[in-house]
Amino acid sequence: MKAGWEVKALGEVCxxxxxGAHESPKSTYPEPAxxxxxxxxxxxxxxxxxxxxxISYVDESFHNSIYxxxxxxxxxxxxxxxxxxxxxxxxxxxxxxxxTLSSVCLLKPDxxxxxxxxxTYYLQSSEGFEQITGQMTGAAIKRIILKTxxxxxxxxxxxxxxxxxxxxxxxxxEGLSRARAHIETNLQNARELFLRSIECEFExxxxxxxxxxxxxxxxxxxxxxxxxxxxxxxxxTPFPYISIKDFNDQGSVDVTGIDYLxxxxxxxxxxxxxxxxxxxxxxxxxxxxxxxVPPELxxxxxxxxxARMVFKDEINNEYVYFFTLTADFQDQAGLNTRTAAQPxxxxxxxxxxxxxxxxxxxxxxxAAKFRSVREHTxxxxxxxxxxxxDLDALRxxxxxxxxxxxxx
Numbered sequence: 001m002k003a004g005w006e007v008k009a010l011g012e013v014c015x016x017x018x019x020g021a022h023e024s025p026k027s028t029y030p031e032p033a034x035x036x037x038x039x040x041x042x043x044x045x046x047x048x049x050x051x052x053x054x055i056s057y058v059d060e061s062f063h064n065s066i067y068x069x070x071x072x073x074x075x076x077x078x079x080x081x082x083x084x085x086x087x088x089x090x091x092x093x094x095x096x097x098x099x100t101l102s103s104v105c106l107l108k109p110d111x112x113x114x115x116x117x118x119x120t121y122y123l124q125s126s127e128g129f130e131q132i133t134g135q136m137t138g139a140a141i142k143r144i145i146l147k148t149x150x151x152x153x154x155x156x157x158x159x160x161x162x163x164x165x166x167x168x169x170x171x172x173x174e175g176l177s178r179a180r181a182h183i184e185t186n187l188q189n190a191r192e193l194f195l196r197s198i199e200c201e202f203e204x205x206x207x208x209x210x211x212x213x214x215x216x217x218x219x220x221x222x223x224x225x226x227x228x229x230x231x232x233x234x235x236x237t238p239f240p241y242i243s244i245k246d247f248n249d250q251g252s253v254d255v256t257g258i259d260y261l262x263x264x265x266x267x268x269x270x271x272x273x274x275x276x277x278x279x280x281x282x283x284x285x286x287x288x289x290x291x292x293v294p295p296e297l298x299x300x301x302x303x304x305x306x307a308r309m310v311f312k313d314e315i316n317n318e319y320v321y322f323f324t325l326t327a328d329f330q331d332q333a334g335l336n337t338r339t340a341a342q343p344x345x346x347x348x349x350x351x352x353x354x355x356x357x358x359x360x361x362x363x364x365x366x367a368a369k370f371r372s373v374r375e376h377t378x379x380x381x382x383x384x385x386x387x388x389x390d391l392d393a394l395r396x397x398x399x400x401x402x403x404x405x406x407x408x
Contacts, residue, residue, distance in 0.1 A: 002405025005157045008113075010132075011150035016108040019081060019146060020100030021066040028056040037063040038098035042083035045104060047124055048090050048173075050078075063099045070106050072098065075116050077107040079123060079132070082143040087133065089123040091116055105149060114154075118162040121169055122154050125399035155403050165402050172398055180391055187384040194377040198370055199326045205356040206328075215351025217320075218309040222283065222347055223302030224269045232259035239266040240300035242273060244282035247291030250374070251321050255294070261301055273300040279309045279317045281324065283345040288333035290324040292317060307347055319363035322370045323355050 011017060020040075029036055036057040044051050072078060074095045080088040083103045100106065109116050122128040131152035133144055157165070214220065226232070232241050239261040248254045261269075273280075276298045282289040284305040293300065302308060311317050323329055332353040333345055358366070401407045 002157065004161075005155050005405060007153050008156050009150065010107070010119075010152050010154060013114040013154065013156065014107050014109050014119075014150075016106060017146060017150050018070045019102045019105045020070050021062070022102045024101065025058045025062040025099075028058055030056060032057055035060045037067075038094065038096070039100070040078070040098055040104055041101040042080045042085045042088075042103035045078055045080040045085060045088045045090060047088050048120075050090060050093055052094075058099050063097070066099050067097055070100055072100065072106045073108075077109065077116050077120055077123070079105040079107060079144070079149070081105040081145075081149070086144060087123075087129055089120055091120055105144070105146065107149075113159065114156065115159065115162040115166060117166040117170075119154065121166065121399060122403055125403055126396055127400070127403055128152075128154070155405070157405065165407055168407055169398065169402055173395065176391055176395055180388065183384050183387050183391070187381060187388075190377050190380045190384070194373055195325060195327075197373055198322055199328070201366065201370075202323055202326050202328060202356055205358060209356050209358050211354035212357045213351055214309065214353045214355065217315045217355065217357065218279075218311045220307055220309055220347050220350060222307045223304045225304040226265065227268045230262075230265040230268060232261060232265075234259065236260055237262060239263065240297050241303065242280070242293060242297065242300050242306070243303040244280075244286060244289055244306050247280070247282075247289060250378070251291045251318075252294055253291060253297060255296070258297075266301060269301060273297065273302050273308065275310065277317055279311070279321055279324075280306050281309065281345075281350070283307050283347065283350065287345050288324065288330050290321055292321060307350060314360050315357070316360060316363040316367055318367040318371070320355060322367060329353065329355075 025039065028039060032038075036059060038052075039056050039058045040050070044055060072092050072094075074092060076092045078090055078092050078100075080086055081103060107119065109119050123132060131154070132149050134148045134152075156162075237260040240255075241259045241261045242253065243259065246253045246255075246258050273293055276293050276295040278293065280291055280293060280302070282305060309317075309320070311320065333350075357363075398407070
């Protein structure tokens with residue numbers, strides 16, 4: 001460690017380390033009003049910023065029950081201590097009182113010895129993350145406890161040196177953020193260009209060819225709910241159970257994460273994915289997501305949230321699959337949903353969705369063309385994701401240097 005630096009426990013250099021309410025409020029509100037206060041949970045805490053796009057509000061009585069104990073103020077540090085965003089940390093930029101759930105931890109650094117920005121950067125580093133979680137980076141983290149946070153240590157240079165390090169990191173990470181935004185835009189554009197190229201083709205086809213409904217070109221059958229008391233298992237059995245979550249963005253099934261049925265459960269539902277060349281569509285949850293089951297999963301069972309479309313001989317399933325990626329199909333599927341609370345695409349309504357139909361030979365040719373475009377798009381996406389990974393690695397390298405006293 002660099003000369004002049006100390007190692008201190010966070011409990012020594014923070015005047016308060018406290019989580020929010022341990023009971024959820026009876027009521028929350030989507031809009032602000034007199035007597036209401038912002039209510040932050042783990043979903044609002046991101047690394048380096050507050051995400052207030054989906055914030056809710058609580059009444060004064062709930063706020064008053066928690067705020068005296070967990071009184072986050074402008075410039076304090078907020079850390080997600082459980083949930084899917086565990087480990088996310090940011091400075092508080094809200095200059096007004098707000099309430100928090102227990103998934104959010106408040107850290108009030110003693111500003112005489114510890115810069116809040118320095119602490120925030122440290123908790124984003126691999127070393128800092130390992131300290132507050134008590135385990136190695138990359139391990140499955142479900143929850144961080146206050147005792148561990150208080151006992152975790154931080155390398156502490158003099159306050160002037162902390163401020164200098166923060167200034168250097170601010171400047172470096174501003175450049176990295178611009179680079180990330182540029183790459184993410186390119187990644188999004190690659191996907192949108194692929195989808196738009198398909199849509200343009202189908203728009204042209206719709207102008208010169210007749211449409212046919214799904215009910216006219218396919219036989220449709222829904223999956224079946226598991227009997228009460230029956231469960232899927234993670235260990236492999238001869239009976240795979242396909243859910244829409246198993247379909248990837250390439251329109252196939254990721255076999256590494258599928259569930260399986262025990263023999264007695266399989267016998268109880270008697271509903272099979274008979275042909276691997278059939279097209280499957282989500283009718284609940286992520287409505288309209290589609291995919292084609294690969295040959296190795298012939299005979300698998302089908303969840304009740306998906307439906308099987310068995311096409312006539314003059315229809316190419318891959319041609320229809322690519323049509324399901326268009327806004328035309330998605331709009332028709334969306335318009336055919338029932339309730340907003342629990343959307344579902346009824347099978348009878350699915351039959352009414354129309355598809356522009358060309359001769360079979362042309363369908364096969366177009367499907368091959370779309371497949372080629374998708375492959376080139378995936379290559380570009382892989383390239384951009386690799387660049388994002390490089391930026392993440394560079395960010396961690398800078399943080400490591402910073403807290404080893406090696407940042408110039």
